[in-house]
Amino acid sequence: MKQTLASSILQSHLGFNAFRPGQEQVINAILSGKSAAAIFPTGSGKSLCYQVPAIQLRGLTLLVSPLLALMQDQLEFLRSKGISAASIDSTQTREEANEVMTGVKEGSVKVLMISVERLNNERFRSFIATVPISLLVVDEAHCISEWGHNFRPDYLKLPQYQCEFSIPQVLLLTATATPQVIEDMGLKFGIKQEDITLTGFYRANLNLAVQGVVSAQKIPVLAKWLMPRQHQAGIIYVTLQQTAEQVALELKAQGFPAQAYHAGMGHELRQQIQQRFMACDKGIIVATIAFGMGIDKSNIRFVVHYDLPKSIENYAQEIGRAGRDGQASDCLVLANRENLNVLENFVYGDTPEAPAIRYILDEIQNSISTTSALSETASQSWELVLNSLSTQSNIRPLSLKTLLVYLELFEVIKPLYSYFAEYKFKFLATEEITFARFEGERQHFVKAIFDSSDKAKTWFTLNLENLNNIYPSDRTRVLTALDYLDQEGLIELQSKQMTQVYQVIPKQLDVEGLSKSLFLRFSEKEQSEISRIHQLMAFFETPQCLSKQLATYFADQHSPDNCGHCSVCVGQVAQFPALPPLKPLNGFDFNEMSQAIQNKLGSHCTAVLLSRFFCGLTTPIFARLRVRSIKGFAALEHYRFVEVQAWVDVSYREQV
Numbered sequence: 147m148k149q150t151l152a153s154s155i156l157q158s159h160l161g162f163n164a165f166r167p168g169q170e171q172v173i174n175a176i177l178s179g180k181s182a183a184a185i186f187p188t189g190s191g192k193s194l195c196y197q198v199p200a201i202q203l204r205g206l207t208l209l210v211s212p213l214l215a216l217m218q219d220q221l222e223f224l225r226s227k228g229i230s231a232a233s234i235d236s237t238q239t240r241e242e243a244n245e246v247m248t249g250v251k252e253g254s255v256k257v258l259m260i261s262v263e264r265l266n267n268e269r270f271r272s273f274i275a276t277v278p279i280s281l282l283v284v285d286e287a288h289c290i291s292e293w294g295h296n297f298r299p300d301y302l303k304l305p306q307y308q309c310e311f312s313i314p315q316v317l318l319l320t321a322t323a324t325p326q327v328i329e330d331m332g333l334k335f336g337i338k339q340e341d342i343t344l345t346g347f348y349r350a351n352l353n354l355a356v357q358g359v360v361s362a363q364k365i366p367v368l369a370k371w372l373m374p375r376q377h378q379a380g381i382i383y384v385t386l387q388q389t390a391e392q393v394a395l396e397l398k399a400q401g402f403p404a405q406a407y408h409a410g411m412g413h414e415l416r417q418q419i420q421q422r423f424m425a426c427d428k429g430i431i432v433a434t435i436a437f438g439m440g441i442d443k444s445n446i447r448f449v450v451h452y453d454l455p456k457s458i459e460n461y462a463q464e465i466g467r468a469g470r471d472g473q474a475s476d477c478l479v480l481a482n483r484e485n486l487n488v489l490e491n492f493v494y495g496d497t498p499e500a501p502a503i504r505y506i507l508d509e510i511q512n513s514i515s516t517t518s519a520l521s522e523t524a525s526q527s528w529e530l531v532l533n534s535l536s537t538q539s540n541i542r543p544l545s546l547k548t549l550l551v552y553l554e555l556f557e558v559i560k561p562l563y564s565y566f567a568e569y570k571f572k573f574l575a576t577e578e579i580t581f582a583r584f585e586g587e588r589q590h591f592v593k594a595i596f597d598s599s600d601k602a603k604t605w606f607t608l609n610l611e612n613l614n615n616i617y618p619s620d621r622t623r624v625l626t627a628l629d630y631l632d633q634e635g636l637i638e639l640q641s642k643q644m645t646q647v648y649q650v651i652p653k654q655l656d657v658e659g660l661s662k663s664l665f666l667r668f669s670e671k672e673q674s675e676i677s678r679i680h681q682l683m684a685f686f687e688t689p690q691c692l693s694k695q696l697a698t699y700f701a702d703q704h705s706p707d708n709c710g711h712c713s714v715c716v717g718q719v720a721q722f723p724a725l726p727p728l729k730p731l732n733g734f735d736f737n738e739m740s741q742a743i744q745n746k747l748g749s750h751c752t753a754v755l756l757s758r759f760f761c762g763l764t765t766p767i768f769a770r771l772r773v774r775s776i777k778g779f780a781a782l783e784h785y786r787f788v789e790v791q792a793w794v795d796v797s798y799r800e801q802v
Contacts, residue, residue, distance in 0.1 A: 507657045
């Protein structure tokens, strides 16, 4: 019966006659009341696995995605089928967001799409907690695994939110998950092995090719390869924004319809470029990985990696955008080891120094001492503003988020809640009209909020301390009242400075021992990421079928041993050219190169920071001190970080 129900919904609502492999199995699991996971290749119809159940389920289907771009095509598809779907995102006006929330509250919106960061918003969590949710859908679910690519610390909180909002079922969707990541995802959400569906990774219509070529010859080689494909649509991926501009310019000069695309461009320009590309049967986008997430263009005939991708997972995800219509499509990598240092240096730049980790632990220890001094019975808590703490500790924001996750795993802290430290509002209606909407105690309560707030010329700033002096009130009730007034158009409400509150679990911290353990964990993660890069290099140099090796990496044991159409199978095993020689590091004058930055850093100077400076890596302290203009910055950007660090360690030790 459930099979008939799923097929009926598929035909009557979505207009399809048959399921693709794996879809019906996943849908039946959801319709049977189970949680499930769909590990399908890019373009294999993962979205349908939640769309069909969403029509049948009584409550809301809440989809969490890492990027807004991933939602747009899905929204348009659902709306074209008459299914009420909406998103809440930072590009919307207050009125637009309120309209969506009203639809969700009334039950007219069946599918709501949000970014994972939206769940950090205290007002949104208060709102969504009042809504009956039937299904939590986690798109790009590999982001929850620390051992996968694109690990997103905020994703780690999703199992907690499932409990908090009493969501009975979860559906995990991803195209790129290794066996270790699949196991990790399933454990975190309690999904049984039999409810995890893998359809296989191999796609027979993708012709994979790797060609070894020195950087100086990449444009001529690429231009020759593009000649028979110049009337097709394709993407060329590069690592850096300036490379995107340069390659697009050189291809244009040779008559190719190439257009650069990267995150450094304005939002409107990027939108225009993407829309033109989506609407045409030809055109070449030269892009950083900012382009492609959520792109559902079926007739992309080729994907070229001008620079090496970051990992095998990124490579698989990016080539997966080609040939979604099932027609033959070509995927080329122009490979050498010349930008290997760039990939590695991105990783080394993320690892916090041991003193920076110690700084965070000292902050936690100080919060324990302060709380204990105030009251022996007080709950020990620690509040932080992420960007401020990132600057103070000199740890990049994403790495700091990861450190906080590690502290949770080490049972040092436990997340309690997040709130905005500042709420500002102004009247859109008169005070008389606003207060007249309430009677009795409620009117006194609302009036007390305004009377106790700090007043400027137009805007009020909520002052909870003043409010509790004149009208003791629960914070949640106050925010609910302001949110209601905002939704009713009586006030305009703004919130600023996200503050995260953690419970500190132990009374005493072994700061020294924990610092070492955490630094070791980051070092292990660093080496894991470096190993991932070298796995990528080994994959491109393999003398075995590329399609088979890729499928096996993603737990597909059923692909053919030899596809017959990759570059290896046709007898063209990639040979990486020898690296051009670089001047030996001991040929540089360390004292001359480092004097200016040492003076600037003062007591903050370390060998690691000097190495990052020479390699052109950014850190919060570099941003604060504006070191890019200082002599020596990025002077050794073509060298591997480990080699630069070894040289700096010796030279700096001799100097001090």
